[in-house]
Amino acid sequence: MKQLYRALPIFLSIGLFGCGNSPTQESVSTASTPATESKDSFVSKLPDNAPVFKVATTGVTPPFSFQDDYGNMQGIDIDAIRAIGETQGFKVEFYKEPWVNLFDTVESGSRDMALAGISYKPERDAKYGLSDSYFFNPAAIMYKNSDLKIQSLDDIKGLKVGGMEGGKSIGQVIDAGGYSELISDRTPFLLYEKLVQGQVDVIVNDSIIWRYVDKNHPESKVTIVPYESESDPAAQQVVLMAKGNTKLIAKVNEGIAKLKQEGKFKEIEERWLGEDTSAESTATDTTTKQLN
Structure with missing residues:
Protein backbone atom coordinates (compact mmCIF):
# COMPACT_ATOMS: atom_id res chain seq x y z
CA MET A 1 0.00 0.00 0.00
CA ASN A 137 -21.54 14.43 -10.60
CA PRO A 138 -23.76 11.59 -9.34
CA ALA A 139 -23.17 9.65 -6.16
CA ALA A 140 -21.58 6.29 -6.94
CA ILE A 141 -20.73 2.90 -5.49
CA MET A 142 -17.23 1.51 -5.88
CA TYR A 143 -16.49 -2.17 -5.37
CA LYS A 144 -13.65 -4.57 -6.13
CA ASN A 145 -15.16 -8.06 -5.99
CA SER A 146 -16.43 -8.72 -9.54
CA ASP A 147 -18.77 -11.43 -8.24
CA LEU A 148 -20.99 -8.84 -6.54
CA LYS A 149 -22.62 -7.45 -9.74
CA ILE A 150 -23.96 -4.35 -7.95
CA GLN A 151 -26.29 -2.07 -9.91
CA SER A 152 -27.81 0.17 -7.22
CA LEU A 153 -28.12 0.75 -3.47
CA ASP A 154 -30.68 -2.06 -3.43
CA ASP A 155 -27.80 -4.48 -4.00
CA ILE A 156 -25.77 -3.57 -0.90
CA LYS A 157 -27.92 -5.70 1.41
CA GLY A 158 -25.79 -7.84 3.69
CA LEU A 159 -22.58 -6.02 2.71
CA LYS A 160 -20.05 -3.97 4.65
CA VAL A 161 -20.30 -0.40 3.37
CA GLY A 162 -17.92 2.55 3.77
CA GLY A 163 -18.86 6.24 3.38
CA MET A 164 -17.71 9.76 4.16
CA GLU A 165 -18.52 11.15 7.60
CA GLY A 166 -21.47 13.52 7.19
CA GLY A 167 -21.57 12.99 3.43
CA LYS A 168 -24.65 12.80 1.23
CA SER A 169 -23.93 9.22 0.16
CA ILE A 170 -23.71 7.77 3.64
CA GLY A 171 -27.11 9.25 4.41
CA GLN A 172 -28.49 7.59 1.29
CA VAL A 173 -27.05 4.26 2.41
CA ILE A 174 -28.72 4.63 5.80
CA ASP A 175 -32.04 5.39 4.10
CA ALA A 176 -31.65 2.33 1.85
CA GLY A 177 -30.78 0.07 4.81
CA GLY A 178 -30.04 -3.64 4.63
CA TYR A 179 -26.25 -3.40 5.01
CA SER A 180 -24.48 -5.63 7.51
CA GLU A 181 -22.12 -2.89 8.74
CA LEU A 182 -21.60 0.80 7.98
CA ILE A 183 -18.14 2.29 8.43
CA SER A 184 -17.44 6.02 8.05
CA ASP A 185 -14.13 7.79 7.48
CA ARG A 186 -12.79 11.31 7.04
CA THR A 187 -11.36 11.11 3.52
CA PRO A 188 -12.10 9.35 0.23
CA PHE A 189 -8.60 7.91 0.18
CA LEU A 190 -8.99 6.18 3.53
CA LEU A 191 -12.26 4.68 2.30
CA TYR A 192 -10.53 3.47 -0.85
CA GLU A 193 -7.74 1.96 1.24
CA LYS A 194 -10.29 0.04 3.29
CA LEU A 195 -11.85 -1.32 0.09
CA VAL A 196 -8.51 -2.44 -1.35
CA GLN A 197 -7.55 -4.09 1.94
CA GLY A 198 -10.88 -5.93 2.11
CA GLN A 199 -12.17 -4.20 5.23
CA VAL A 200 -15.38 -3.21 3.40
CA ASP A 201 -17.22 -4.62 0.40
CA VAL A 202 -18.30 -1.33 -1.17
CA ILE A 203 -17.67 2.39 -0.69
CA VAL A 204 -19.89 5.33 -1.65
CA ASN A 205 -19.06 8.89 -2.62
CA ASP A 206 -19.12 11.27 -5.62
CA SER A 207 -18.55 9.59 -8.97
CA ILE A 208 -15.93 12.21 -9.92
CA ILE A 209 -13.92 11.38 -6.80
CA TRP A 210 -13.98 7.64 -7.50
CA ARG A 211 -13.08 8.12 -11.15
CA TYR A 212 -10.10 10.26 -10.15
CA VAL A 213 -8.90 7.63 -7.67
CA ASP A 214 -9.42 4.86 -10.22
CA LYS A 215 -7.45 6.76 -12.86
CA ASN A 216 -4.50 7.01 -10.48
CA HIS A 217 -4.80 3.35 -9.38
CA PRO A 218 -5.86 1.25 -12.39
CA GLU A 219 -4.10 -1.76 -10.87
CA SER A 220 -6.92 -2.16 -8.34
CA LYS A 221 -9.48 -3.07 -11.05
CA VAL A 222 -12.55 -1.65 -9.36
CA THR A 223 -16.08 -1.14 -10.66
CA ILE A 224 -17.83 2.23 -10.29
CA VAL A 225 -21.63 2.37 -10.43
CA PRO A 226 -23.34 5.81 -10.39
CA TYR A 227 -26.79 5.60 -8.80
CA GLU A 228 -28.17 9.13 -9.25
CA SER A 229 -29.69 10.23 -12.56
CA GLU A 230 -29.32 13.52 -14.41
CA SER A 231 -32.86 14.39 -13.37
CA ASP A 232 -31.69 14.52 -9.74
CA PRO A 233 -30.73 18.13 -8.84
CA ALA A 234 -28.39 16.89 -6.08
CA ALA A 235 -26.18 15.30 -8.75
Whole structure:
Protein backbone atom coordinates (compact mmCIF):
# COMPACT_ATOMS: atom_id res chain seq x y z
CA MET A 1 0.00 0.00 0.00
CA LYS A 2 3.00 2.35 0.13
CA GLN A 3 2.47 3.39 -3.47
CA LEU A 4 -0.99 4.67 -2.55
CA TYR A 5 0.46 7.10 -0.06
CA ARG A 6 2.88 8.44 -2.66
CA ALA A 7 0.26 8.87 -5.34
CA LEU A 8 -2.50 10.63 -3.44
CA PRO A 9 -1.01 12.03 -0.21
CA ILE A 10 -3.42 14.92 -0.03
CA PHE A 11 -6.35 12.60 0.64
CA LEU A 12 -4.76 11.56 3.92
CA SER A 13 -4.61 14.99 5.44
CA ILE A 14 -7.99 16.47 4.53
CA GLY A 15 -11.61 15.50 4.24
CA LEU A 16 -13.35 15.76 0.90
CA PHE A 17 -15.10 18.99 1.71
CA GLY A 18 -13.62 20.67 4.45
CA CYS A 19 -10.96 21.36 6.03
CA GLY A 20 -8.02 23.34 5.19
CA ASN A 21 -5.57 23.65 8.00
CA SER A 22 -5.72 27.45 8.05
CA PRO A 23 -8.51 29.97 7.49
CA THR A 24 -6.04 32.45 6.04
CA GLN A 25 -7.54 34.11 2.95
CA GLU A 26 -4.53 33.91 0.71
CA SER A 27 -4.48 34.79 -2.98
CA VAL A 28 -2.97 31.69 -4.53
CA SER A 29 -2.89 32.27 -8.24
CA THR A 30 -4.16 34.77 -10.78
CA ALA A 31 -5.20 34.17 -14.34
CA SER A 32 -3.58 37.42 -15.47
CA THR A 33 -0.05 36.45 -14.50
CA PRO A 34 1.79 33.75 -16.44
CA ALA A 35 3.34 31.19 -14.11
CA THR A 36 7.11 31.05 -14.06
CA GLU A 37 9.09 27.91 -13.33
CA SER A 38 5.75 26.19 -12.71
CA LYS A 39 3.56 23.35 -13.91
CA ASP A 40 0.68 25.79 -14.39
CA SER A 41 0.71 26.55 -18.11
CA PHE A 42 -2.45 28.68 -18.18
CA VAL A 43 -2.07 32.19 -19.57
CA SER A 44 -5.16 34.33 -20.11
CA LYS A 45 -5.71 35.66 -23.64
CA LEU A 46 -7.75 38.57 -22.29
CA PRO A 47 -6.43 42.16 -22.17
CA ASP A 48 -4.81 43.50 -19.02
CA ASN A 49 -7.81 45.72 -18.29
CA ALA A 50 -10.31 42.82 -18.28
CA PRO A 51 -12.35 42.63 -15.05
CA VAL A 52 -11.06 40.23 -12.38
CA PHE A 53 -13.39 38.24 -10.12
CA LYS A 54 -12.34 36.72 -6.82
CA VAL A 55 -13.02 32.99 -6.57
CA ALA A 56 -13.05 31.10 -3.27
CA THR A 57 -12.05 27.44 -3.37
CA THR A 58 -10.64 24.97 -0.87
CA GLY A 59 -7.45 24.09 -2.73
CA VAL A 60 -7.42 20.75 -0.92
CA THR A 61 -10.15 18.76 -2.66
CA PRO A 62 -8.76 16.87 -5.64
CA PRO A 63 -9.80 16.59 -8.39
CA PHE A 64 -11.97 19.71 -7.94
CA SER A 65 -9.28 22.10 -6.70
CA PHE A 66 -5.85 21.51 -5.24
CA GLN A 67 -2.37 23.04 -5.37
CA ASP A 68 0.59 21.73 -7.31
CA ASP A 69 4.16 21.69 -6.00
CA TYR A 70 4.50 25.39 -6.83
CA GLY A 71 1.31 26.51 -5.08
CA ASN A 72 -0.71 26.96 -8.27
CA MET A 73 -4.37 25.99 -8.20
CA GLN A 74 -5.21 22.98 -10.36
CA GLY A 75 -8.26 20.82 -10.99
CA ILE A 76 -11.62 20.44 -12.68
CA ASP A 77 -13.20 23.51 -11.08
CA ILE A 78 -10.13 25.66 -11.76
CA ASP A 79 -10.15 24.77 -15.46
CA ALA A 80 -13.92 25.22 -15.64
CA ILE A 81 -14.11 28.73 -14.21
CA ARG A 82 -11.06 29.86 -16.19
CA ALA A 83 -12.73 28.63 -19.38
CA ILE A 84 -15.98 30.39 -18.46
CA GLY A 85 -14.04 33.59 -17.78
CA GLU A 86 -12.16 33.43 -21.06
CA THR A 87 -15.34 33.11 -23.09
CA GLN A 88 -17.15 35.80 -21.07
CA GLY A 89 -14.33 38.33 -20.89
CA PHE A 90 -13.27 38.15 -17.25
CA LYS A 91 -10.25 36.85 -15.39
CA VAL A 92 -10.29 34.98 -12.08
CA GLU A 93 -8.18 35.19 -8.97
CA PHE A 94 -8.23 32.23 -6.59
CA TYR A 95 -8.41 32.42 -2.81
CA LYS A 96 -7.90 29.37 -0.63
CA GLU A 97 -10.65 29.01 1.98
CA PRO A 98 -11.80 26.24 4.33
CA TRP A 99 -15.04 24.64 3.13
CA VAL A 100 -16.97 26.10 6.07
CA ASN A 101 -15.96 29.65 5.02
CA LEU A 102 -16.75 29.43 1.31
CA PHE A 103 -20.40 30.39 1.59
CA ASP A 104 -19.89 33.24 4.06
CA THR A 105 -17.18 34.86 1.91
CA VAL A 106 -19.56 34.98 -1.05
CA GLU A 107 -22.48 36.20 1.04
CA SER A 108 -20.37 38.97 2.58
CA GLY A 109 -19.08 40.07 -0.82
CA SER A 110 -15.40 39.49 -0.07
CA ARG A 111 -15.43 36.83 -2.80
CA ASP A 112 -17.46 36.94 -5.99
CA MET A 113 -17.86 33.19 -6.49
CA ALA A 114 -17.10 29.85 -4.89
CA LEU A 115 -16.25 26.54 -6.57
CA ALA A 116 -15.27 23.38 -4.75
CA GLY A 117 -17.36 20.50 -6.00
CA ILE A 118 -20.46 22.37 -4.79
CA SER A 119 -23.67 20.48 -5.51
CA TYR A 120 -27.16 21.88 -5.94
CA LYS A 121 -29.40 21.94 -2.87
CA PRO A 122 -32.77 23.69 -2.58
CA GLU A 123 -31.68 25.44 0.61
CA ARG A 124 -28.57 26.76 -1.16
CA ASP A 125 -30.66 27.92 -4.10
CA ALA A 126 -32.93 29.83 -1.70
CA LYS A 127 -30.03 31.65 -0.05
CA TYR A 128 -27.42 32.05 -2.79
CA GLY A 129 -27.20 32.62 -6.52
CA LEU A 130 -26.48 29.25 -8.10
CA SER A 131 -25.39 28.83 -11.69
CA ASP A 132 -26.74 26.29 -14.12
CA SER A 133 -25.03 22.93 -13.80
CA TYR A 134 -21.64 22.64 -15.47
CA PHE A 135 -20.86 19.03 -14.42
CA PHE A 136 -23.02 16.00 -13.74
CA ASN A 137 -21.54 14.43 -10.60
CA PRO A 138 -23.76 11.59 -9.34
CA ALA A 139 -23.17 9.65 -6.16
CA ALA A 140 -21.58 6.29 -6.94
CA ILE A 141 -20.73 2.90 -5.49
CA MET A 142 -17.23 1.51 -5.88
CA TYR A 143 -16.49 -2.17 -5.37
CA LYS A 144 -13.65 -4.57 -6.13
CA ASN A 145 -15.16 -8.06 -5.99
CA SER A 146 -16.43 -8.72 -9.54
CA ASP A 147 -18.77 -11.43 -8.24
CA LEU A 148 -20.99 -8.84 -6.54
CA LYS A 149 -22.62 -7.45 -9.74
CA ILE A 150 -23.96 -4.35 -7.95
CA GLN A 151 -26.29 -2.07 -9.91
CA SER A 152 -27.81 0.17 -7.22
CA LEU A 153 -28.12 0.75 -3.47
CA ASP A 154 -30.68 -2.06 -3.43
CA ASP A 155 -27.80 -4.48 -4.00
CA ILE A 156 -25.77 -3.57 -0.90
CA LYS A 157 -27.92 -5.70 1.41
CA GLY A 158 -25.79 -7.84 3.69
CA LEU A 159 -22.58 -6.02 2.71
CA LYS A 160 -20.05 -3.97 4.65
CA VAL A 161 -20.30 -0.40 3.37
CA GLY A 162 -17.92 2.55 3.77
CA GLY A 163 -18.86 6.24 3.38
CA MET A 164 -17.71 9.76 4.16
CA GLU A 165 -18.52 11.15 7.60
CA GLY A 166 -21.47 13.52 7.19
CA GLY A 167 -21.57 12.99 3.43
CA LYS A 168 -24.65 12.80 1.23
CA SER A 169 -23.93 9.22 0.16
CA ILE A 170 -23.71 7.77 3.64
CA GLY A 171 -27.11 9.25 4.41
CA GLN A 172 -28.49 7.59 1.29
CA VAL A 173 -27.05 4.26 2.41
CA ILE A 174 -28.72 4.63 5.80
CA ASP A 175 -32.04 5.39 4.10
CA ALA A 176 -31.65 2.33 1.85
CA GLY A 177 -30.78 0.07 4.81
CA GLY A 178 -30.04 -3.64 4.63
CA TYR A 179 -26.25 -3.40 5.01
CA SER A 180 -24.48 -5.63 7.51
CA GLU A 181 -22.12 -2.89 8.74
CA LEU A 182 -21.60 0.80 7.98
CA ILE A 183 -18.14 2.29 8.43
CA SER A 184 -17.44 6.02 8.05
CA ASP A 185 -14.13 7.79 7.48
CA ARG A 186 -12.79 11.31 7.04
CA THR A 187 -11.36 11.11 3.52
CA PRO A 188 -12.10 9.35 0.23
CA PHE A 189 -8.60 7.91 0.18
CA LEU A 190 -8.99 6.18 3.53
CA LEU A 191 -12.26 4.68 2.30
CA TYR A 192 -10.53 3.47 -0.85
CA GLU A 193 -7.74 1.96 1.24
CA LYS A 194 -10.29 0.04 3.29
CA LEU A 195 -11.85 -1.32 0.09
CA VAL A 196 -8.51 -2.44 -1.35
CA GLN A 197 -7.55 -4.09 1.94
CA GLY A 198 -10.88 -5.93 2.11
CA GLN A 199 -12.17 -4.20 5.23
CA VAL A 200 -15.38 -3.21 3.40
CA ASP A 201 -17.22 -4.62 0.40
CA VAL A 202 -18.30 -1.33 -1.17
CA ILE A 203 -17.67 2.39 -0.69
CA VAL A 204 -19.89 5.33 -1.65
CA ASN A 205 -19.06 8.89 -2.62
CA ASP A 206 -19.12 11.27 -5.62
CA SER A 207 -18.55 9.59 -8.97
CA ILE A 208 -15.93 12.21 -9.92
CA ILE A 209 -13.92 11.38 -6.80
CA TRP A 210 -13.98 7.64 -7.50
CA ARG A 211 -13.08 8.12 -11.15
CA TYR A 212 -10.10 10.26 -10.15
CA VAL A 213 -8.90 7.63 -7.67
CA ASP A 214 -9.42 4.86 -10.22
CA LYS A 215 -7.45 6.76 -12.86
CA ASN A 216 -4.50 7.01 -10.48
CA HIS A 217 -4.80 3.35 -9.38
CA PRO A 218 -5.86 1.25 -12.39
CA GLU A 219 -4.10 -1.76 -10.87
CA SER A 220 -6.92 -2.16 -8.34
CA LYS A 221 -9.48 -3.07 -11.05
CA VAL A 222 -12.55 -1.65 -9.36
CA THR A 223 -16.08 -1.14 -10.66
CA ILE A 224 -17.83 2.23 -10.29
CA VAL A 225 -21.63 2.37 -10.43
CA PRO A 226 -23.34 5.81 -10.39
CA TYR A 227 -26.79 5.60 -8.80
CA GLU A 228 -28.17 9.13 -9.25
CA SER A 229 -29.69 10.23 -12.56
CA GLU A 230 -29.32 13.52 -14.41
CA SER A 231 -32.86 14.39 -13.37
CA ASP A 232 -31.69 14.52 -9.74
CA PRO A 233 -30.73 18.13 -8.84
CA ALA A 234 -28.39 16.89 -6.08
CA ALA A 235 -26.18 15.30 -8.75
CA GLN A 236 -25.50 18.65 -10.43
CA GLN A 237 -22.38 20.74 -9.79
CA VAL A 238 -22.82 24.53 -9.67
CA VAL A 239 -20.98 27.83 -9.21
CA LEU A 240 -22.07 29.66 -6.06
CA MET A 241 -22.55 33.46 -6.17
CA ALA A 242 -24.40 36.12 -4.18
CA LYS A 243 -28.18 35.97 -4.58
CA GLY A 244 -28.48 39.56 -5.78
CA ASN A 245 -25.57 39.47 -8.20
CA THR A 246 -27.81 38.88 -11.20
CA LYS A 247 -25.38 40.27 -13.78
CA LEU A 248 -22.62 37.88 -12.76
CA ILE A 249 -25.03 34.92 -12.55
CA ALA A 250 -26.26 35.65 -16.07
CA LYS A 251 -22.69 36.05 -17.35
CA VAL A 252 -21.59 32.74 -15.84
CA ASN A 253 -24.67 30.91 -17.13
CA GLU A 254 -24.11 32.27 -20.62
CA GLY A 255 -20.53 31.02 -20.50
CA ILE A 256 -21.63 27.60 -19.26
CA ALA A 257 -24.12 27.28 -22.13
CA LYS A 258 -21.49 28.22 -24.72
CA LEU A 259 -18.89 25.83 -23.35
CA LYS A 260 -21.37 22.96 -23.19
CA GLN A 261 -22.13 23.45 -26.87
CA GLU A 262 -18.41 23.40 -27.65
CA GLY A 263 -17.83 20.27 -25.56
CA LYS A 264 -15.29 22.10 -23.39
CA PHE A 265 -16.47 20.63 -20.09
CA LYS A 266 -16.14 17.12 -21.52
CA GLU A 267 -12.54 17.96 -22.48
CA ILE A 268 -11.82 19.15 -18.93
CA GLU A 269 -13.47 16.06 -17.46
CA GLU A 270 -11.41 13.72 -19.64
CA ARG A 271 -8.21 15.60 -18.84
CA TRP A 272 -8.58 14.94 -15.13
CA LEU A 273 -10.57 11.71 -15.08
CA GLY A 274 -9.99 10.00 -18.41
CA GLU A 275 -12.91 8.57 -20.36
CA ASP A 276 -15.91 7.63 -18.24
CA THR A 277 -16.03 3.85 -18.16
CA SER A 278 -18.09 3.58 -14.98
CA ALA A 279 -21.00 1.17 -15.06
CA GLU A 280 -24.38 2.61 -16.04
CA SER A 281 -22.80 5.98 -16.78
CA THR A 282 -25.20 8.51 -18.27
CA ALA A 283 -23.03 11.60 -17.91
CA THR A 284 -23.14 14.10 -20.79
CA ASP A 285 -22.26 17.75 -21.24
CA THR A 286 -25.12 18.68 -23.54
CA THR A 287 -28.13 17.31 -21.67
CA THR A 288 -27.27 18.16 -18.07
CA LYS A 289 -30.27 19.67 -16.34
CA GLN A 290 -30.42 23.46 -16.17
CA LEU A 291 -31.23 24.43 -12.61
CA ASN A 292 -31.96 28.13 -12.91
